[in-house]
Amino acid sequence: xxxxxxxxxxxxxxxxxxxLLHLGPMLAMLRISFLESFPPLxxxxxxxxxxxxxxxxxxxxxxxxMLRTLVFSFxxxxxxxxxxxxxxFFLAKGVRAERKLTYLMILFAPFWVGEIIRIFSITVTFxxxxxxxxxxxxxxxxxxPLRMLxxxxxxxxxxxxxxxxxxxxxxxxxxxxxxxxxxxxxxxxGAGPVSRFFDIILPLSRxxxxxxxxxxxxxxxxxxxxxxxxxxPGTSMFSETIGTFFHTAGSQWPVGSAFSVLLLTASLTIAAxxxxxxQRRKGRAR
Amino acid sequence: xxxxxxxxxxxLLQAYYMLFVAFLVLxxxxxxxxxxxxxxxxxxxxxxxxxxxxxxxxxxxxxxGAVATTAFVAAVSTLIALVVGTWAAVALERLQxxxxxxAFVILCIPLAAPGIISAISLRIFAFDIGLELGxxxxxxxxxxxxxPFVSLMVLARLSHLPKSQxxxxxxxxxxxxxxxCLITLPFLKPSLIGASLFGLLLSMDDFNRSFFLGGFEPxxxxxxxxxxxxxxxxxxxxxxxxxxxxxxxxxxxxERTLRRIGARK
Numbered sequence: 001x002x003x004x005x006x007x008x009x010x011x012x013x014x015x016x017x018x019x020l021l022h023l024g025p026m027l028a029m030l031r032i033s034f035l036e037s038f039p040p041l042x043x044x045x046x047x048x049x050x051x052x053x054x055x056x057x058x059x060x061x062x063x064x065x066m067l068r069t070l071v072f073s074f075x076x077x078x079x080x081x082x083x084x085x086x087x088x089f090f091l092a093k094g095v096r097a098e099r100k101l102t103y104l105m106i107l108f109a110p111f112w113v114g115e116i117i118r119i120f121s122i123t124v125t126f127x128x129x130x131x132x133x134x135x136x137x138x139x140x141x142x143x144x145p146l147r148m149l150x151x152x153x154x155x156x157x158x159x160x161x162x163x164x165x166x167x168x169x170x171x172x173x174x175x176x177x178x179x180x181x182x183x184x185x186x187x188x189x190g191a192g193p194v195s196r197f198f199d200i201i202l203p204l205s206r207x208x209x210x211x212x213x214x215x216x217x218x219x220x221x222x223x224x225x226x227x228x229x230x231x232x233p234g235t236s237m238f239s240e241t242i243g244t245f246f247h248t249a250g251s252q253w254p255v256g257s258a259f260s261v262l263l264l265t266a267s268l269t270i271a272a273x274x275x276x277x278x279q280r281r282k283g284r285a286r
Numbered sequence: 287x288x289x290x291x292x293x294x295x296x297x298l299l300q301a302y303y304m305l306f307v308a309f310l311v312l313x314x315x316x317x318x319x320x321x322x323x324x325x326x327x328x329x330x331x332x333x334x335x336x337x338x339x340x341x342x343x344x345x346x347x348x349x350x351g352a353v354a355t356t357a358f359v360a361a362v363s364t365l366i367a368l369v370v371g372t373w374a375a376v377a378l379e380r381l382q383x384x385x386x387x388x389a390f391v392i393l394c395i396p397l398a399a400p401g402i403i404s405a406i407s408l409r410i411f412a413f414d415i416g417l418e419l420g421x422x423x424x425x426x427x428x429x430x431x432x433x434p435f436v437s438l439m440v441l442a443r444l445s446h447l448p449k450s451q452x453x454x455x456x457x458x459x460x461x462x463x464x465x466x467c468l469i470t471l472p473f474l475k476p477s478l479i480g481a482s483l484f485g486l487l488l489s490m491d492d493f494n495r496s497f498f499l500g501g502f503e504p505x506x507x508x509x510x511x512x513x514x515x516x517x518x519x520x521x522x523x524x525x526x527x528x529x530x531x532x533x534x535x536x537x538x539x540x541e542r543t544l545r546r547i548g549a550r551k
Binding site (some may be wrong): 117 | 314
């Protein structure tokens, strides 16, 4: 008994909300990226231009951080895939059912802590006078402190600490869904643990790997706090470039918006390609 | 027996799991240790312990103000997101085919958008609708960010609700709204508790949106960020440790509540 007016009332509010507040900001950003000045000067009409986009290609100061961001985020995504896949596999198939929740909770707990606090704790731990250097110096492994902060090492550490969960969860969910009797059948037919892993687990977890890679890549591209607090002058990322246009009011926003559109386009394209490559291999295998 | 891989590898995996957990926990542990160190100088070795930094942190009006702002923003944005997110999930259940797919994608934009882009697009949007930077703008941004998470958590449980139950209620004369309140809402309770907890943590921990939409009343992560940028003081260890304690206990309490409700069903 779903009458038409009731149905419209049910759908209208969420539809209005997501169109206005989810799509609206993206469209506002897109619109401003084509404006010559923002806010428009009083009394003058808005002038459309592509100059904000061409500004990007005219200067190494912009191109280099963009490329660095994409390459670093991609490498960090692969690193996280390699680091978390064994964990996901272990949690899904290597832990007894009654202990699974405990294992998951222990792994999750650090992720409840906010990103800034975790970044801060990394600076305290890996600094020149930090805990790690102190232990290594006292053990006689190092003679003088190793500089671990404000470079690619601390950036990667930050990324691993903040994004591991986004990679782990989709893969865990995918492996968890693989029925145990499939693995038992494989064993009964004489498949060893290694071939069971490569012929059953790995192909059947591709969906999870694809989702995890896309999520983590997008998160890595968009992080502002990690490069701002754990990076150095030689590792500045495009998110910081974009940020500088928004620290001042108004006038610089069109360029910042155009750069954001470029970053979004590039990162969505790469994320889609990653998913496509992983899923096409699945088609071929069948 | 669900252990399909009971071989030497599983011991290696067990060891790797512990190593990874240690790697995740180590900095947090070091930071807590540091918050008790009785010296201005932030570094090892630790020669004596003190509670002074906690005393100083709790007496700092800027920190107390930030705690109040953070709690207020988190509570309001989670409350709104809970209503909107649940409503959106129930509405999405009714759609089919292309309309459902398109609505789902738009619903998930704030979740998938890279942090910096989410933050600056919301800042431009706030300007467009005439919302001043500050607490209201942060609440708007946090709400938008939390809605897709709430919807996804509600949707996950909604798909397990047998249609026959709400239909039976309607056949017995209940209006759709009554059926929703008496059948659907109680069924969604675990999801809603989980979602509100998640929403609170999301807002309390948020950096990107709070940073680009904030005014002169910083939330805690922004305060820590600012103090880190102007020179690290041992006080930050104490503030961070207090926040850590609050978030961890929220997580544990929420998890236990969820499990208890889950066990009862």
